[in-house]
Amino acid sequence: MKVDLFDFDLPPERIALRPASPRDAARLLVLDGATTRDRHVRDLADTLRPGDLLVFNDTRVIPAQLDGRRGEAKVGATLHLREGPRRWRAFVRNGRRLRDGDTIDFGQDVAAVASERGEDGSWALTFTGHERVELLLERAGRMPLPPYIAARRAADARDLADYQTIFASEPGAVAAPTAALHFTPELMAALSGAGIEHETLTLHVGAGTFLPVKAEDTDAHRMHAEWGRLDIATAERLNAVRAAGGRVIAVGTTSLRLIESATGEDGVVRPWEGNTAIFITPGYRFRGIDGLLTNFHLPRSTLFMLVSALMGLDRMQAAYAHAVENGYRFYSYGDASLLLPETA
Structure with a gap:
């Protein structure tokens, strides 16, 4: 596909330079099939279903x-x-x-x-x-702040905490799995009380996530590899949730990419350890996840291509236009979207 299909206009003032406080006060654009709703991350316990499972990346950002x-x-x-x-x-x-x-x-x-x-x-x-x-x-x-933030301000002491998730335990990332930055202990307690559980995996996010796509066609783009691990207990839990009728919802594109790397054509998630360079574009058939919670991404980026593969390019272009018009904050410290395709 032509890369310019994934372009859109983004005013610079929509780029968030600091996270919401508290973290779960961030706004949440919910795309549930054909419906669109404006919520907040703190509303997740009322937005998801009992039996759903959230999957977080427990990587920890290093001073890279x-x-x-x-x-x-x-x-x-x-x-x-x-x-x-x-x-x-x-x-x-x-x-x-x-x-x-x-x-x-x-x-x-x-x-x-x-x-x-x-x-x-x-x-x-x-x-x-x-x-x-x-x-x-x-x-x-x-601390390796994303270039679109670092170009506008220097990293400081606040970023040492702001740029780590509450799940961060495995050192090795050079960028945060930013969708999980929105989660607080209070929100996790509310989710658990609503029958929504969670698991973790590890994918050490690389700086390649910020590299622009320079090719004119997606077929010519080469992804950078990132190391990840999904253990046998987590794989069994993900398979059990889906077998029982629950949904596996990846928190962040890094969690999604590792789950999809570990899932076979038969839809079974298996243990995984090693490098993945999976590149997901429209036409990809998702095998291991039923939804995604993610931040708003760069124009022409591999991550906007991924969300377009999940929800459809026209749907995501319209959703991002809605987000821009309604003052959503973009990128690593910005707001979030919950993407639930029709088949979920």
């Missing part, structure tokens, strides 16, 4: 942005995929100044050797020394 020098040249790195105990694939600002074997000094006694520049311009960075890389990043790294 680093500023350093290679000689006199300034170099910035954003880690996006771990390739070994001390080795990460990274997008490097000013990376054309690098050569294989160059050492980048990130300060605070943190350094890495660059090698193997990829076709996408990324580099492999192997951290020197013997300290755990997690400790090095805590010392020298910064």
Whole structure:
């Protein structure tokens, strides 16, 4: 499909620079089949059905942005995929100044050797020394705010809490699974009281999620891989919920992509561990989920393509026009949508 089919007009003032407070006060656009309703995230317990299951991503954002020098040249790195105990694939600002074997000094006694520049311009960075890389990043790294926020303000102490979900327990993401940022302990208690339970899986979100689609046709776009794990107990729970007539609703596109990666053509979810580069566009047949709760996405992005695959391109274009007209806030710190296709 032509990528420009997924374009739409978005006024810059619709981009949220801070999350709603409290988190579950964010607005919620509910698309339930052919109906459209304006609600709030805190209304979810009254919006979903008893027996439904929400699936959250428990990844934790790490301080994955680093500023350093290679000689006199300034170099910035954003880690996006771990390739070994001390080795990460990274997008490097000013990376054309690098050569294989160059050492980048990130300060605070943190350094890495660059090698193997990829076709996408990324580099492999192997951290020197013997300290755990997690400790090095805590010392020298910064929280990796999305570029559309970072371009308008610097990260600060509030982001250390704002950019983590209440489920964050498995370090490794360089971007938050932002749909889950809306959830609070109070909301989770209300959902449980209404007979709506939850499970977690892990998918370490990479910086590739923010890369623009440069191809003119979706067939020419190459997705970046992200590592995930869905264990046997979670797979069995998801299968049991659907067998009993409940709906599996992914919270965030990362949860959805991992569930779909782990689900066979027979609709059975199986344990999964490894990299996934699944790219979902209109025409895809969803196998493992019945709905999606997600934020509002960039024009021409792979994520807007995904929601268009779930609900239909015309439906999503109309929904996003409604959201813009009615003052919904977009992107990572913005409002949410609950997408329930006709077949769910």
